[in-house]
Amino acid sequence: MSDNKKLAFLEYKSDQNVRWCPGCGDHAILNSLQKTMAELKIPNDQIAVISGIGCSSRLPYYMSTYGFHTIHGRASAIASGVKLANPKLSVWQITGDGDALAIGGNHFIHVIRRNIDINIILFNNQIYGLTKGQYSPTSKRGFISKTSPFGTIEYPFRPGELTIGARGYFFARTIDKEIKLSVEVMKAASKHKGTSIVEVLQNCVIYNDNTHREITDKKFKDDRTIVLEHGKPMIFGKNRNKGLVLDGTRLKVVTIGEGGITENDILVHDAHCEDPTIHLKLADMEYPEFPVALGVIRDAEAPVYDQCFIEQMDKIKKESKIKSFRDLVTSGDVWEVK
Numbered sequence: 015m016s017d018n019k020k021l022a023f024l025e026y027k028s029d030q031n032v033r034w035c036p037g038c039g040d041h042a043i044l045n046s047l048q049k050t051m052a053e054l055k056i057p058n059d060q061i062a063v064i065s066g067i068g069c070s071s072r073l074p075y076y077m078s079t080y081g082f083h084t085i086h087g088r089a090s091a092i093a094s095g096v097k098l099a100n101p102k103l104s105v106w107q108i109t110g111d112g113d114a115l116a117i118g119g120n121h122f123i124h125v126i127r128r129n130i131d132i133n134i135i136l137f138n139n140q141i142y143g144l145t146k147g148q149y150s151p152t153s154k155r156g157f158i159s160k161t162s163p164f165g166t167i168e169y170p171f172r173p174g175e176l177t178i179g180a181r182g183y184f185f186a187r188t189i190d191k192e193i194k195l196s197v198e199v200m201k202a203a204s205k206h207k208g209t210s211i212v213e214v215l216q217n218c219v220i221y222n223d224n225t226h227r228e229i230t231d232k233k234f235k236d237d238r239t240i241v242l243e244h245g246k247p248m249i250f251g252k253n254r255n256k257g258l259v260l261d262g263t264r265l266k267v268v269t270i271g272e273g274g275i276t277e278n279d280i281l282v283h284d285a286h287c288e289d290p291t292i293h294l295k296l297a298d299m300e301y302p303e304f305p306v307a308l309g310v311i312r313d314a315e316a317p318v319y320d321q322c323f324i325e326q327m328d329k330i331k332k333e334s335k336i337k338s339f340r341d342l343v344t345s346g347d348v349w350e351v352k
């Protein structure tokens with residue numbers, strides 16, 4: 015491990031040439047992941063990075079850790095197997111909006127429901143990048159692409175809503191170029207016990223340039239996003255004078271100092287609350303009615319599949335009369351092969 019904290023992330027770089035297009039948001043996400051690992055000081059041989067297929071899924075080649083570039087939509091299945099076979103590994107799944115939510119949609123919801131302790135980084139560029147620009151399950155309604163020349167006529171999935179709908183206990187959102195925030199949420203994902211979903215709003219400069227620009231551009235970002243922090247009031251805006259309150263059962267944006275609103279009226283973020291009602295509302299917020307929520311939106315506790323699996327196996331082994339292969343063949347049980 016490098017003693018120089020600033021250069022420690024270099025320990026996680028592989029010797030492969032990075033083949034993403036110049037300017038692609040994937041470069042920054044790779045950098046954030048390497049910095050996260052360096053800050054958490056996870057030994058390289060204790061990490062496995064598993065991906066499906068897509069531009070984003072090339073990431074394992076660029077990490078000097080264990081890695082597996084698998085098949086389209088099936089990274090969750092492989093990552094689950096890796097974690098169950100070797101629970102001590104820190105397992106990271108890299109996936110795109112097509113890989114996770116189209117062909118891999120089934121695997122995505124079930125890994126979340128099972129709550130296996132893996133960290134899933136979902137690169138959301140709202141397009142199939144690798145196959146040159148078909149619309150994806152997160153493309154905006156009306157989006158024109160090679161496979162939707164007249165504009166899509168369907169509503170997109172919202173990854174946060176899908177995660178919470180599948181009984182997810184961790185959901186965070188960040189922006190590709192916001193490295194500091196990305197490292198913070200990736201660190202939180204790593205520390206969370208259970209499946210963690212980190213959605214990264216990623217720019218594909220070639221096939222869907224500027225798709226997130228109306229919220230990620232430096233000029234508007236402070237007014238159009240809110241960075242949530244557990245235990246802190248939900249305040250945002252360039253002048254830090256806007257906030258979120260509950261109006262009946264709905265969230266509402268208010269201005270501090272107007273209509274008698276003070277900082278005390280603003281909702282305080284409770285990421286650890288088991289009840290997902292407010293988390294779902296926060297995850298679903300869309301510009302222009304609301305700021306888009308960034309940071310850790312939900313981080314609650316629940317039984318973890320791999321832990322329960324180990325406990326169950328240990329109990330069965332302990333209670334079983336059969337302790338060895340010899341016990342098995344001399345146990346008197348008759349095994350009939352038909």
Ligand SMILES: Cc1ncc(C[n+]2csc(CCOP(=O)(O)OP(=O)(O)O)c2C)c(N)n1
Pocket residue numbers: 067068069070071086109110111112113114117137139141142143144145150
């Ligand atoms: C079984 C199968 N079907 C289709 C494909 C073609 N294919 C490769 S990547 C991809 C979509 C990738 O999109 P996404 O997951 O969003 O990744 P991105 O390239 O945008 O990072 C598709 C449809 C494939 N490789 N395998």
Ligand code: SF4
Pocket residue numbers: 033034035037038039040069070139143144217218219220221
């Ligand atoms: S096609 Fe898009 S997503 Fe793929 S490497 Fe190029 S810029 Fe990135």
Ligand SMILES: [Mg+2]
Pocket residue numbers: 068110111112137138139140141142143150
């Ligand atoms: Mg994509």
